[in-house]
Amino acid sequence: MIVRIEVRLKKGYFDPEGEVTARALKDLTFPVNNVKVSKLYTIDLRVEKKEEAIKIAEEMCKKLLANPTKDEYSIEVLLNGEINEKI
Amino acid sequence: MIVRIEVRLKKGYFDPEGEVTARALKDLTFPVNNVKVSKLYTIDLRVEKKEEAIKIAEEMCKKLLANPTKDEYSIEVLLNGEINEKI
């Protein structure tokens, strides 16, 4: 089962990477207001059930991928059809 | 208009960061087969139309965000309802 976890800075935190990227894009004359950069983990899990996958994904966020002090995350489970497209 | 651009390694390319993350997750006894790490840019564009946003997003990928040697990308335009949730 494939889960996709996005880890991003919580609202209110300043994102230097987003800021520099926004400025670079503006410099290249793109009509950009602002940019936020986050990380996306596409993880192949050895589990069968969707609920279980979500539970494990949450655990992974808490234990390693995100720091709840500054990060928030969202979890998505890919259905079979989407796998080919995304992986 | 908000676009979300995922830049990830092309299929078949070795992803060191994914590899290291997979190892760390396995160390924590998670049932992980493998991990891919990609970057997600959430960009607020000063345009009105969806088609235009997609065109600009593609341009941004070509001109800065992706290196075609190793990267591929996918673009998603957020509908109004999703904005609050994701930004």
Added chain:
Amino acid sequence: MRACIARVGGTNCDLEMKIVLEEYKIKAEIVHMKRLIKEGLRGYDILVFPGGFSYGDYVRAGAIWGKEILAKMRREIEEFIESNKLIIGICNGFQVLVEAGVLPDDGISEVPKAVLATNISAKYECRWIYLRVEDNGEVLRVPIGHGEGRFMPSSNEILMDLIKNRCIIFRYAKPSGELANGEYPYNPNGSIYDIAGICNKKRNIFGMMPHPERAFFGWQMPDNRGKKYGDGKKIFDMILGGIIESHSMEKN
């Protein structure tokens, strides 16, 4: 002879580069990109993109600066190359040249033909490595310091061209001079074909991941510190040799 050492926010190996060029009696100036865009490259014989973390290395190492050059100085750079002047990119500077499409190529390619990808170890690595100079088989010790140094051409043909045209100038090796053959840590980042540095066909654009400017003087080397010069000097002799010669000929 005048050299321009270009910089933007995040550049940081400019000073040591200046010291090295001055050893060759070259007048070296450190110039901010803003000024360069305004004033152009006229008057310079050498253009250096030094190491560092230009624009924080956000997006990809060297990408933002590389694309900025493409967007704002393309003609200037093309003319510079055409008039046989010298461009050197070291570490982040090499990444910039690749992202700008300046290397590997002979002009500027619209789409980069290679990339310096994340090291296989997924870590920043600072270590002294052994380089084999492809021209003469000499083995030199110089340090590297980078997290994204895995050279990957975008196709096999590009690699073949590089080999055929003898554009691969430095390769990672073992102390014996035998090639690293991908073996860590001799090849510290997993570069294809142990590539550490390349040049263009005309041999006036050089890019490399190792830092010869940190191994220029004997005292900078890990051992044999009593000698006046270190192994890095040999690399600069080789790169600067051509232009210094042609320059003094012009003058005569």
Added chain:
Amino acid sequence: MERLMRKSDFISFFDLSRANDEELMEISRTLGLALNLEEMKAIRSHFKRWITDVELQTFGQTWSEHCFHKTFKGTIEINGRRIDNILKTYIAKATKELNKSWCFSVFEDNAGLIEFNDEYLIAAKVETHNHPSAVEPFGGAATGIGGVIRDILGVWGEPIALTDVLCFGPLNINDVPYGIKHPLYIYRGVIAGIGHYGNNMGIPTVAGSIIFDEGYIGNPIVYCGCIGILHKSHYIKGTRAGDYAILIGGRTGRDGIHGVTFASTELPEESDKLRSAVQIPNPFMEEKLRRAIIAIRNERLASGITDLGGGGISCAIGETAHKHNLGVEVILENVHLKEPNMAPWEIWISESQERMLITVPKENLKRTLQVLEEEDVEYSILGIFDESKILRVKYKGILVCEIDLDFLFNPPKVIRRAIDVKYEDSNYNPPEPRDLCDELLSLLSDPNIKSKEEVIRTYDHEVRGCTAIKPLQGDYGGPNDAAVIKPLKDSWMGIVISCGINPFYPDPYWMAAASIEEAIRNNICIGGRRIALLDNFVWGSPEKEDRMGSLLKAVEACYDFSKALDAPFISGKDSLYNESPLGPIRPTLLITGVGIIPDVRKAITSNLKSKGNAIYIIGITKNELAGSAYFRGKKINGGICPKVNAELSRSIMNRLIKAIDEEIIAACHDVSEGGIGVAAAEMLIASEFGMIIDLRKVPSDLNRSDLILFSESQSRFLVEVKKGFEGKFENIFQGIPHSRIGIVEGKSLKIIDLKGNILEINQGEIRRAWR
């Protein structure tokens, strides 16, 4: 509390005069001031009017432990005795009495300043960033580096080298209590953070150390140090009335609000709730800031500079005005912000990173702003200094703060109580082991002794091209005792940077003595001399008598050994309140040594150089193994604590420098953790040679091979002497315990034990165990 409070659009007023004790403390708590009752009362009696939140916050910041060092500057009561200001009474006093002409400015500025040569100064500072790193390891450690770099910029120094000393819980423990992050998570984050910031800034990270112990599970330590260089004429501190106060660098946001009061209290159980204390590092911004400051310095445009650390604008501007006997009027809405709608008090005390304050005379304003624009550095003109000695702050035309600076900088003295803390030596020894080689190999692979190469390689230690002696020696990354930086192009002189840290020695006094000696010893090994010291205390809550007692002992040792070893303190910092649900931190003192060497080409490394050279030990090996790596490995708590004989130590070190200058030394390594055994093995790692040593020849009254091999007696060195110079060497060390114990030969470490048996470990085994 409501009855004492009035709110306007963006500001709250409090009537302290009607507040009872409980209400005073409620206000202190609710506003996050961390002020105690006595301090609140002092404020109450000073103000005859309603006081604003901006003012209260100013006191909260300026009077915090972090900004004011209340404990170090307070009064300590012990056994009926009172000691005032232990910083002055012990640490600074040694410096004063040593009275070195080369100490240029000490305990004054953001960093200590000593002469490098006639023209140049060295700036040095070491900070801690423990609490933030416990909550968000990556950001906490990175901003620790960012902060200490700004301390150097804050004395107009060009930062040229970084150090990091880290203490973590054991990486392999299973479970940690709720609310505490696993040591492995902290370790990875901290190391990535330090590398990220230092590498990005292009400043080499050249020295440090990593310690693992259960005592650091709840409270990790992150020490960050920075060394800088400047010309004497660059050092300008002369802010005058009429000068502009300009805030430069990153924008001000809500990040890091109350970081100071956070660092001055214990970590609450759910540290995750403290999100405002988390800062996102932005080295790219700081790199630009550094360029701008160095340009302003070189053109001598400014009259003063200081960093924004704890307490944000409030502390930086208040201190600057106070130091120069001035007042200032600040226009707070001028500050460039990350986010709109910040309350004035938030802007005032925010600890957003990558900001500095410069003061600029009117005639230089235009050029200064031009430099800032050229370097892409944002700025805001905060206000103008005046003669009033009053700190005035206006926000949108309204006066929101008016404080008499003399009152602000004279907080009520705190009184702390202490009890005597001392370790009783016991003469316990473990049963003699069967195989010394196994013991040695297991010590070499002890996480505290083992190579830290995996970490060190992720830090750029070569950038700037000034690193003459590197943290790792040769292809196998052997250990060196100190790093050497060659800061000037036209001089062979170098700066020698070393550390000493021995938190395991059970007696606080001797622990501190050993740390001081180790820092000096490491420096001397390379050829460093004229050594200056920096102290960094990381202790538990000073409000508890035992913690205060051991702190006092350690501070006493600082005075005694700084004097006796002729090495003045020039700067330092304390981080107190390191307590977690698991209890207090293991009291930890880091000593950083900064020496000089006349010619970097003559610096000595620790790897064996050539076959046939004699190996000497200098110093006496005693039964001193309490807290040693050997005893800890065997889980033994007793033993005799290693002590320092200052007179012997000093005379050994003076002679060693003489021998180094006579160029008769091929290699030198100090004997510390793991004793002679580990020191000898380490000399093989980066060498192509081995050695044989005879324990029967080691000056010692011990009668057991294992104790001789692993004793951690201080003031000892293993030295490889160049062939033919043995006589000269022995002459230099006449009257000092020393002995020729072996020779460089073969490719293994051979040890002859007290019974005459030859034990052998080959080089490969040593490297495998250690790396």
